[in-house]
Amino acid sequence: MIVLGVILLLLGWFLHISTILYIGVVLLVIGAVFWLLGSIGRPVGGRRAWY
Template structure:
């Protein structure tokens, strides 16, 4: 999810499409939150790790 967010952010920035940049930032933040919660051992949605 983090990689997808970065890709969308870069594509949106290079092509000048602001909606892709916004979606990229949103997906990136969600991915980072899930990564942090998983790394501290807290299960999110019944899963401890998100690969």
């Protein structure tokens, strides 16, 4: 989710499409929160590990 967020963020930035830019920022933030929760050992979405 973080990688997709970065890709959409860059596409929105270079193509000047604000909708894609905002979606990329949201995905980046959500992915970072999930990564942080998963790294401290807290289950995310009922799963302990995401593969």
